[in-house]
Amino acid sequence: MEPIPILGGTGALGYGLALRWARAGIPLVIGSREAGRAEEAAGRVAAAVEGAEVEGYENGEAAARGPVVFLTVPFRAQSETLNNLREHLREDQILVDCTVPLAAAVSGKATRTLGVWQGSAAQQAQEMVPDGVTVVSALHSVGAPMLADLDHEMDEDVLVCGDRKADKARVAELIAAIPGLRPVNAGALETARIVEQLTPLLISINVRHKAHAGIRITGLPNGSDW
Amino acid sequence: MEPIPILGGTGALGYGLALRWARAGIPLVIGSREAGRAEEAAGRVAAAVEGAEVEGYENGEAAARGPVVFLTVPFRAQSETLNNLREHLREDQILVDCTVPLAAAVSGKATRTLGVWQGSAAQQAQEMVPDGVTVVSALHSVGAPMLADLDHEMDEDVLVCGDRKADKARVAELIAAIPGLRPVNAGALETARIVEQLTPLLISINVRHKAHAGIRITGLPNGSDW
Numbered sequence: 001m002e003p004i005p006i007l008g009g010t011g012a013l014g015y016g017l018a019l020r021w022a023r024a025g026i027p028l029v030i031g032s033r034e035a036g037r038a039e040e041a042a043g044r045v046a047a048a049v050e051g052a053e054v055e056g057y058e059n060g061e062a063a064a065r066g067p068v069v070f071l072t073v074p075f076r077a078q079s080e081t082l083n084n085l086r087e088h089l090r091e092d093q094i095l096v097d098c099t100v101p102l103a104a105a106v107s108g109k110a111t112r113t114l115g116v117w118q119g120s121a122a123q124q125a126q127e128m129v130p131d132g133v134t135v136v137s138a139l140h141s142v143g144a145p146m147l148a149d150l151d152h153e154m155d156e157d158v159l160v161c162g163d164r165k166a167d168k169a170r171v172a173e174l175i176a177a178i179p180g181l182r183p184v185n186a187g188a189l190e191t192a193r194i195v196e197q198l199t200p201l202l203i204s205i206n207v208r209h210k211a212h213a214g215i216r217i218t219g220l221p222n223g224s225d226w
Numbered sequence: 227m228e229p230i231p232i233l234g235g236t237g238a239l240g241y242g243l244a245l246r247w248a249r250a251g252i253p254l255v256i257g258s259r260e261a262g263r264a265e266e267a268a269g270r271v272a273a274a275v276e277g278a279e280v281e282g283y284e285n286g287e288a289a290a291r292g293p294v295v296f297l298t299v300p301f302r303a304q305s306e307t308l309n310n311l312r313e314h315l316r317e318d319q320i321l322v323d324c325t326v327p328l329a330a331a332v333s334g335k336a337t338r339t340l341g342v343w344q345g346s347a348a349q350q351a352q353e354m355v356p357d358g359v360t361v362v363s364a365l366h367s368v369g370a371p372m373l374a375d376l377d378h379e380m381d382e383d384v385l386v387c388g389d390r391k392a393d394k395a396r397v398a399e400l401i402a403a404i405p406g407l408r409p410v411n412a413g414a415l416e417t418a419r420i421v422e423q424l425t426p427l428l429i430s431i432n433v434r435h436k437a438h439a440g441i442r443i444t445g446l447p448n449g450s451d452w
Contacts, residue, residue: 143445
């Protein structure tokens with residue numbers, strides 16, 4: 001099985017995903033701006049999950065090591081990271097953008113977002129990746145602290161946006177490998193401009209209910225249509 | 227018990243709500259631009275639900291008849307309706323705005339929205355109502371066809387936004403009177419700019435899954451914090 005590169009895998013969301021996938025027996029490559037920090041995070045995953053197959057590399061090297069690359073850096077670092085990846089991403093790779101343009105990126109509120117010229121962080125990513133790389137948008141609404149707590153049973157949906165069904169289906173398979181997460185096809189990549197807003201919405205709800213809220217879509221037939 | 231005025235109650239969402247509240251034993255006033263159409267819709271509700279207490283009036287007259295007024299007109303008609311209501315809404319009334327600025331209002335797609343200068347349709351409503359009237363935003367994500375099908379058991383959340391807890395709690399009580407709907411405090415009125423986007427998101431999901439999707443928030447403690 002080819003490993004999953006997680007760029008920004010030293011951050012809260014990336015690290016939580018790494019733990020969950022490691023436990024599901026999926027090999028991982030953690031990427032970070034600094035190779036040393038990536039190796040350190042990989043060591044923590046290996047210590048937390050018995051038998052974990054995990055390595056750490058600088059983001060560019062990490063990105064080259066698997067066909068479906070997850071980008072979990074904060075919005076503040078998204079453009080810079082994508083610029084640095086231009087030489088590393090190859091045709092037919094899928095970049096899964098998990099970025100949320102929270103206003104917190106410019107010292108604003110986490111219950112508000114910034115307007116992104118292209119419509120969404122995911123569409124910005126699509127503009128920046130090399131030709132032939134497709135962007136899928138997902139995993140914005142899953143709480144990092146809950147992912148990182150392996151005793152917590154996940155029980156929520158993950159909305160997936162993208163312009164190619166086959167690519168969304170591939171990403172969906174990886175998401176479904178984490179017990180308790182159900183991927184749901186939410187539409188074209190442009191729909192990311194709505195889905196990215198679910199994070200500040202859930203933060204607003206969390207503040208009011210002292211909760212770790214997630215999203216469920218009701219009324220769907222069994223078996224997703226990809 | 228004071229009746230609930232539903233302005234635009236001849237439309238799909240308003241009519242669905244009317245049926246559900248009538249069945250819950252709550253008296254209603256249906257408002258429409260034309261009194262005759264409102265009376266006709268009231269007659270249909272009375273025919274569908276035994277013992278329904280329902281009357282029909284022109285919107286302005288309807289609005290004066292209860293303390294919590296629901297505005298369920300399409301976005302295209304929101305501003306005009308609110309202009310016409312200036313002489314009719316009184317201090318301390320609550321206006322529950324259910325409007326969604328779908329691009330369909332200007333012959334665009336129902337999976338896209340228009341940018342509203344004030345940030346959301348609800349904030350536009352708050353700017354237009356007379357002083358002392360507060361706006362609460364709710365009920366965007368509930369499917370009108372499901373509401374109108376009294377054999378369908380509702381099973382979803384309704385996100386409620388507003389700047390005054392007491393007003394949200396009052397609206398929440400009315401929403402909770404419909405079996406299967408759970409009101410959830412989603413934050414300040416400004417959060418409506420996210421919540422209003424759930425409608426095009428669900429439309430996008432419905433198209434792909436041939437479903438009537440709704441929203442659930444997971445991970446909330448029992449008992450809502452208003």
